[in-house]
Amino acid sequence: MQQLLRATTVALVAFSLAQAQAQTATNKPNIVIVATGGTIAGAGATTANSATYQAAKVPVDKLIAGIPELNNVANVRGEQAFQIASESFTNEKLLQLGKRISALAKDPAVDGVVITHGTDTLEETSFFLNLVVHTDKPIVVVGSMRPGTAMSADGMLNLYNAVVLAGTPSARGKGVLVAMNDDILTGRDAAKRTNIKTSAFSSGWGPLGMVVENQAYWFRAPVKRHTMNSEFDIDTLTSLPEVAIVYGSGNMTPELYDAAVKAGAKAIINAGTGNGSVPNYLVDTLKRIRASGVQIVRSSRIADGFVIRNSEQPDDKYDWVVAHDLNPQKAKILAALALTRSNSTSELQRVFWEY
Template sequence: MLTKTVKSLGLAMGLFACSLPLYAKNNVVVVATGGTIAGAGASSTNSATYTAAKVPVDALINAVPQVQDLANVRGVQALQIASESITDKELLNLARQVNDLVKKSDVNGIVITHGTDTMEETAFFLNLVVHTDKPIVLVGSMRPSTAMSADGPLNLYSAVALASSESAKGKGVLVMMNDSIFAARDVSKTINIHTNAFASQWGALGTVVEGKPYWFRETPKRHNSSSEFNIESIKSDSLPLVGIVYGSDNMLPQSYLALQQAGAKAIIHAGTGNGSVANYIVPTLNKLQSEGVQIVRSSRVPQGFVLRNAEQPDDKYGWVAAHDLNPQKARILTALALTKTKDAKEIQRMFYEY
């Protein structure tokens, strides 16, 4: 009698288990743009000599079948380009495609495979213009897919794990490289040949180990849904032209004047030290400012931040201090700021808030 009861109970439990809903995996779209992660070298020993943007998105995904254990993954080929060739036109095009995807109810997260050279600019741009709390993760590699010990497959696996994680929601656009999770606004490429190429002076947000994200900090700056910028309000295929002049000894005024002649609406001065400006360059910058070209003082130094009125009387000149944004990210924010205002005080506010 007892045996019969146990068998009946076992059958009932089995039927109950079968009736439970299976765990539903999140849906992640891999948006491919090219870069080293899609690169190919002549042999497996070519880790630094290769052709970027060769491998299509489906081949990238199929090369790491384990990602399907993490999420339902499909691919979109948005671009096929080495990232140093990306212009504002490609940035806007990519942002619109990503914006369309995150609006879909059946898309839970986005992974963007991207060349590492300008990954930080693209990540920061998306961080400012795509209004969503869904995870957007940029990922790349320092070695092509054909190289020995290629870093792309594990980076992609970790990026899918991150994009499919509920814990990544609302944290802004992320960069996933070499096991580390970085915030788009303060990550930068600091090494050009090693796999630990990305860093932030404020540290990583967290790490991914065996497909699980672990978090240690968050960014306090405005991003995505809290941003005043929105890709949907930008109707043009271009942004206001903003150029960068690199600071050194023996500067030439013509470097700045050439950008003005090319139509630049603002110039990022990537100064030495605290965004320093040589005394013989100050008259040129003031002339440009008086003629409607906004001057933004950034620094070529990779850590620290530019103090307003500390090196130059920014209030007096009407210049903007880039705070802790490096020159290339200062260019992105300035271009977007100029779609809203030409007021230097307003632009300065934006640098502090973003």
Template sequence: MLFARSAHAALCGVLFLFAAAVQAQTAKLPNVTILATGGTIAGTGATSTTTVGYTAATVGVQSLIAAVPEITKVANVTGEQVFQIASENISDAQWLQLAKRVNLLLAQSSVDGIVITHGTDTLEETAYFLNLVVKSRKPVVVVGSMRPSTALSADGPINLYNAVRLAGTPEAAGRGVLVAMNDQIHAARDVTKANTTTADTFRTTELGMIGYIQGGKPFFYRDVTRNHTVDTEFDLAKLDTLPQVDVAYAYANVGDVAVNALVAAGAKGLVHAGVGNGSLPAKTKPALVAARAKGVIVVRASRVGQGIVARNGEANDDQLDFVVADTLSPQKARILLMLALTKTTSTKEIQRMFYTY
């Protein structure tokens, strides 16, 4: 009887030490919150070979986490389903909802980083919006996938694992919002979706990605130099809506129909996605000039995808009172213009913002 009691006591002691060790190890792990919004990473297909024609946004956040049990070894993970949509349907209201939730969570000392799962169609836009409005230096990582969760070689699980590792890494702090896809780390301002279907679709073609993730460890090779997150002037605390800003696309023989229609529909700002260096076609320019005369802010961008749109290059921007997009794509120029219009209608101030962010 004495031996049995001693053995029992010894076993209890071992179990206590083991539980204490597990608790200590858990306490050392970073606390990462996953905010799920839908997209292909949460999609399902009819068969394991269905990689197009699948249904996006069907898998919930807890199922996403359960599919990658390895992440529990590298972070204390919690999940929230913010909304469940295909990303082509995301709205300004949902951007505001998501951003406010991110800021609320990051203000808590118990949260070390955020991962946002997102559809790839507008992932770069959501990432850049957050890059301008998140008020924390803690890591925020946006992640998606190009293959649904049911597909052979689905890229969602490894992308999610890498994103959690990145969000829990102190070295990722202060770099702005990051995009983690295909073992690469990109800055939100410069990354774009460059291929319709392949897993390597997210690229920062000219300026280059900022790092790799190898073996679950992030490696950084360049810094983000444009202001972001805590160093921006944009505050969402009192915002419930965003000004209407639209994009008018240029092409050979384009006229003024799109510009006139967008102004008539109530646009407060217009981004002209011009050809080349943001050139203004002869049939479109009068409509843009008329729009500016009505108080609409006009930004000259380029559909090319790379390079600086030169101020007073292909148009006399000083005389026309236009703004140039610098290196921002038309879709990202739209985001910055929306936020700029919550602060000012001065084209000089808005131009400063385009050269700052």
């Protein structure tokens, strides 16, 4: 009889524990980590190799297993979308990733999505997703500047913070976010400013907030159109037009612009000096290219600030567009999307003002 009572007690305790664990799991957000490779999945030869390593070596299941603390903040599962260094991202991969993120965001069992990504083109992918995925659920893009094998590797905490952020109710409706070095950046503004420090990403307008010990702290909110309020929809996109960037410097040559047109560019981002300047000896070349139907967008190679319309060049007269505060690589993404809907200069300029 005592053995029966003891067995019954053990069974009840086990049942109660299982119920408590199930209740805890139910209360935690369901987060999907979509891995694409990059340094965060990289490995170096020794712990001293923080800048010399092979990217995209560690699969997503091992990334998750390496941070058991994730189980304390979310129910996490992983998917391996790609296993590449991010400089190898193409338009086709952007579209493929965007469609998968959109599908996950529509799943009622998913509360948020985290994308691990190489830092080289992280800013382009985060901006693209910010423009085309129609959801108010948190989508967080994260990377690292050091491989997980290095001393003081930053990937573990970055990924942990990204999962926390993706499961935070206050992150809903703020568009695609970037979690790097404790900062919360908007996918629109985030830019890689250095290639060697863990504080590589920042924004000219400052971070939205910070993640500190499982808590998101907010200081500002994005005001430009994004996600739910965007006119661009990944579910209707099948391809992106070619857009070229020509980097400004002293002693430019017209052949650079003509080569972009010959290669099939539907728009050219002029990454000009200063206020998106165009040298006087290139004005006629850009006017000729615009007359042929190719759009000219004046951006700047300067990290911060914005290009002022009809300053430096008479944009209205030449039928050119200005990129406002978007850097050349982000201007390329927005121009490509805008061209899927219209080739009107006034429409492109409206898009650059609103997004």
